[in-house]
Each structure stands twice: as C-alpha cells, then as structure tokens.
Amino acid sequence: MNTSYDVKFWEIQRKADRKTVSFVVRWTVARKTKSKSFRTKGLAENFMSDLRQAAKAGEAFDITTGLPVSMLAPEPPSGPTLLQFAQSFVVSRWRGSAARTRETDVYGLLSLIPALVAEVPDRPRDADLRAVLREHVLLPLDRRSEVPRHLLPVLNWLEKASLPLVDLHDPRVARTALDAISVTFAGKDAAANTVRRKREVLHHLLELAVEQKQLAANPLHAIKWAPPKATGTVDPRTVVNPEQASALLAAVQTIGRTRGKRLHGMFACMYYAALRPEEAAGLRRQNCHLPEEGWGLLIVEKARPQANKRWTNSGETHDFRGLKHRAKDDTREIPIPHVLVVILRAHIELYGVAEDGRLFRTSKGKPFSSSAYSGVWQQARRLAFTPEQMASPLAARPYDLRHAAVSLWLNAGVPATEVAARAGHSVEVLLKVYVKCIEGQQTHANNKIMDALSG
Structure with a gap:
C-alpha cells in the first residue's frame, strides 16, 4: 500500500443539473485530486468530517483511493480456505x-x-x-x-x-x-x-x-495445550491364561454351522503365533511349514487389513499390504508349536485353500469381516466364561489373543529380542506396551534389594 500524509481539503461544492442535485467532496492526497458525490449536503459533510478527523489524528491516506487507512475496506484474505x-x-x-x-x-x-x-x-x-x-x-x-x-x-x-x-x-x-x-x-x-x-x-x-x-x-x-494421557499399555485384565485360551478356542468350533470351524484356525494363529487379525487373514499355504512332528514355521509376508471400500486401492474391503512397521517386501518368521501345526493341517485338509493359497475365508471364498469374526468371538466367550468373566474385559476382543501370546512368551522367560522379532515389534515398543503383563519381576527385585540391604 502506497500512503501519504500530504492531504488538503476543498470546500464542498453543490452541483445541479436539470433533474438532480448532488454535493461533491473534493480533496487531494500527495497532490492527486480525489472526489466523491453525495445526494444530500448532510452526507457530504459527515464524510468530509471523517476525512478531516483522520488527518488531524495523523493518519496516513492511501494515494490510490484517497481514503485514510482506517476507512479502507479490509483486503480479502489471500490463500486457500x-x-x-x-x-x-x-x-x-x-x-x-x-x-x-x-x-x-x-x-x-x-x-x-x-x-x-x-x-x-x-x-x-x-x-x-x-x-x-x-x-x-x-x-x-x-x-x-x-x-x-x-x-x-x-x-x-x-x-x-x-x-x-x-x-x-x-x-x-x-x-x-x-x-x-x-x-x-x-x-x-x-x-x-x-x-x-x-x-x-x-x-x-x-x-x-x-x-x-x-x-x-x-x-x-x-498454543499451550496438552492432549489427554493415553496408557499405551496392554491391560493385564484382558490377558487369558493357557487354560482359558484353550476353552475359548474349543468353544469357537461350536458356533454356527461352519463359520466357527472355519475361524478356529485363524484364532489359533492369533494365540499360538501372536498374529494380528489382518496377518492371519493374509496367511497362505506357501507361508506355512507344517511338519508331521515337532515345531513348524510361519513366514508372514502380507496382511489383509479391512477398511471401507472408498479408502482401499483395490476397491474391495480388504487390501493386500506389507507388514505393519516394516519395509514393503519384508517378512517375519515365527516358529509355531506342534499344537498349532496340527490345527492348521486339519484346517487345510477339511477346507483346502483359496486360489491364491489363503487359508482363512468364508464358504464363498471371501475374507472374514471384522464384524463376522467378532460376533463369533463374543458367542464363544459366552460359552467358555462365567457371567463374572463375561462382564470383565478378559479377552474382550479377538486381538486380545495376540496380547495373551506375547505376555505368555515374556513370562516364560523368552528374551525380549526374540519375542519382539516374532511379534513384529521393536524391543522398546514391546516392553512399553506389555510392561504391566510381565509377572514375577517384583519379587525378584525385592529379593535383590534385600540382599543389598543385608550385605
């Protein structure tokens, strides 16, 4: 904006033609003449008064419009909304x-x-x-x-x-x-x-x-603002013990005509291999080494997370994605106990695999929706749990099977580095998330402190 303090005012002039009368305010800014017409003398005098008061207050005038800065219309904001x-x-x-x-x-x-x-x-x-x-x-x-x-x-x-x-x-x-x-x-x-x-x-x-x-x-x-604190840790009340997990997996098989049986192996992978639901949904036969005896091996390479069709690349509810927090083509190897090997061999024998090798799917070959497997899970809880346990957060979600698996491994004494590798976490995140689920540490720490005090 180009402004000036060189302002001079002229007297108001009355102009008349055959039909109308107008009153003209004239003034100069930086020696450039400006004028404005009004239909009544009162309006013209009010406008002139505003100009004089602005000049008297030492206000700068815009050379282009001739108006004091305070009377300029605000400039429309630049940039996007x-x-x-x-x-x-x-x-x-x-x-x-x-x-x-x-x-x-x-x-x-x-x-x-x-x-x-x-x-x-x-x-x-x-x-x-x-x-x-x-x-x-x-x-x-x-x-x-x-x-x-x-x-x-x-x-x-x-x-x-x-x-x-x-x-x-x-x-x-x-x-x-x-x-x-x-x-x-x-x-x-x-x-x-x-x-x-x-x-x-x-x-x-x-x-x-x-x-x-x-x-x-x-x-x-x-802005001084702090978001509400989130725990970021697994609630130990959600973690089932091996007996409770076995009861839940057994109950799953009794739900529906075939749905529970088809989901049994998927839930078993979440408990015995700590797979995320989307990782279990993407598990294929070529990812599974299932010997007749001893430990087997899962090589997890793809996940099939569920989302609304409008967000996915494929236009379907389940996309193919790489593993969470890993490079695009990275994989994760998870040794699995023989009990899971037996479950997966039986599942493949009974239901076969999809054209792309996927193990877990509906009778029509589609991935199970989260609402479908969550519904089966809640029915299984009602069969396996007491009313008190049903009212508690114990294994409230299928995902809690994964939490139970990782907690079991940590409490069994498996090194955190190995647990993190199998679960697909960093060691730092693993210990932060599962800190409340690690048992037996307090007594060990107390004994060390007592030894130090008595020594």
Whole structure:
C-alpha cells in the first residue's frame, strides 16, 4: 500500500443539473485530486468530517483511493480456505498411505472443517456436512461421485463458510480446532487415543501448509495445550491364561454351522503365533511349514487389513499390504508349536485353500469381516466364561489373543529380542506396551534389594 500524509481539503461544492442535485467532496492526497458525490449536503459533510478527523489524528491516506487507512475496506484474505487446503492435504498423502490411515486422516478432518467456519446463515446439519465431506469432498478427484442433489446446498454453504487457512494463526481459531478434536460427534469427551490421532492429523496438515508457504509457522507451536494421557499399555485384565485360551478356542468350533470351524484356525494363529487379525487373514499355504512332528514355521509376508471400500486401492474391503512397521517386501518368521501345526493341517485338509493359497475365508471364498469374526468371538466367550468373566474385559476382543501370546512368551522367560522379532515389534515398543503383563519381576527385585540391604 502506497500512503501519504500530504492531504488538503476543498470546500464542498453543490452541483445541479436539470433533474438532480448532488454535493461533491473534493480533496487531494500527495497532490492527486480525489472526489466523491453525495445526494444530500448532510452526507457530504459527515464524510468530509471523517476525512478531516483522520488527518488531524495523523493518519496516513492511501494515494490510490484517497481514503485514510482506517476507512479502507479490509483486503480479502489471500490463500486457500481450510476446506480447499484439506482437499490437497488428503490427495498429497493418499498414494503413500494405507487404507486405514486414509480413513483416519478424513475422520480427523470431519471434526475440524465443520468447526472452523464463519457465521453464514442457514447452517446445514452437522451430519450432512460430514456426509458431503466423507463421501465426496475429501476424496481424490477420480474417486468422487456426483454430489446428490440434496447435498448440493450443503456443499455450497461449506465452500462459502470455510475459514481462510491463515486464520489459524489466530490463537482463538487454533483453540477452536483443538476443542473440536477433543469431543465426539455427539459432543461427549473423546477417548484419549482418538484425540491424539486427530491432533496428529491437524499437526500434519499444518506442517504441510508451512512447507508450501501457506503459513509462516505451525500455529500449534504457540498454543499451550496438552492432549489427554493415553496408557499405551496392554491391560493385564484382558490377558487369558493357557487354560482359558484353550476353552475359548474349543468353544469357537461350536458356533454356527461352519463359520466357527472355519475361524478356529485363524484364532489359533492369533494365540499360538501372536498374529494380528489382518496377518492371519493374509496367511497362505506357501507361508506355512507344517511338519508331521515337532515345531513348524510361519513366514508372514502380507496382511489383509479391512477398511471401507472408498479408502482401499483395490476397491474391495480388504487390501493386500506389507507388514505393519516394516519395509514393503519384508517378512517375519515365527516358529509355531506342534499344537498349532496340527490345527492348521486339519484346517487345510477339511477346507483346502483359496486360489491364491489363503487359508482363512468364508464358504464363498471371501475374507472374514471384522464384524463376522467378532460376533463369533463374543458367542464363544459366552460359552467358555462365567457371567463374572463375561462382564470383565478378559479377552474382550479377538486381538486380545495376540496380547495373551506375547505376555505368555515374556513370562516364560523368552528374551525380549526374540519375542519382539516374532511379534513384529521393536524391543522398546514391546516392553512399553506389555510392561504391566510381565509377572514375577517384583519379587525378584525385592529379593535383590534385600540382599543389598543385608550385605
């Protein structure tokens, strides 16, 4: 903006033609003449008074418009809105992300974007805002379907109301964002892990904005805010002992006509080999060494995580992915006890394998959905557990079989390095996650302290 303090005023002039009368205010800024016409003398005098007061207060005048800086209309914000930048953020991360990561990114933005809007009339329902974001706006162009007619007004409103990205430099706006990720869509306090994941999404979005020079700095760095603490450790109350695990696996086989029997081997892999559900779903015959006697070996190389079709590369509910926290083509070898060898040999003999060698599938050859195997698991718990155990968190989820396996290995004295290798963890993460499940350490430590005291 080019400004000057060289301002002079002329008297108000009255101009009349055959039909109208007008009053003209004339003044100069940096010796350049400016003028403005009004229909009444009162309006002209008020305008002239405003100009004189600004000059008297020592205010600079814009040479282009002739107005004092305080009377200039605010410049429209430059740069994208949050909605526009969120779209580019999703696209930038899409190719290198797993389906569940894509879903997590969008889920976090579903909380943020509807909260960071201007007060534009006729705000749509939050459910409709989330629907248009989730199903259309926050997808790559080649995956977007045509927006339904009833959602077009919702999209138009959102495009008008979305705040400029640069507004996040205002601490009040940044705090609004943090407040939004701290509650559920129903307005209740969100779980600690959920808040932390959404905060990571916000952080990554802002870091990308800084990288692309849309923001000068990450606004979160200027806000004193701490996410709720998440334990990050396995609850020992969820861990079953070998007898309880055997009872559960036996109960699984009795569920349904064939579903429980088809899932028995998958659950057994999660307990005896500490496989994640998606790793068990991707297990193939060529990954299994199953001798008639002694220990066998599983070579885990692929996983089949489940996600909504809109997030997967294949357009199916189960993608083929590499192993979690490992390089794309890395594998993991897991020695398995003979009891699991027998279970897998029997499963293959009874149900065969899919065309690609997969062991575990429905009667129609599809991978089991998480809702299907979780339903079988809950029925098995009701058969194997007492009412008190059913009401407890003991083996509440199929994933708890994996926790039980790793806990058993650690308490059996298997070195942490070996347990970590079999479970697909780093040693640091292993000991952090399972610290509460390692038994017998307290007595050993007490004895060492007593020996030191008595010595």
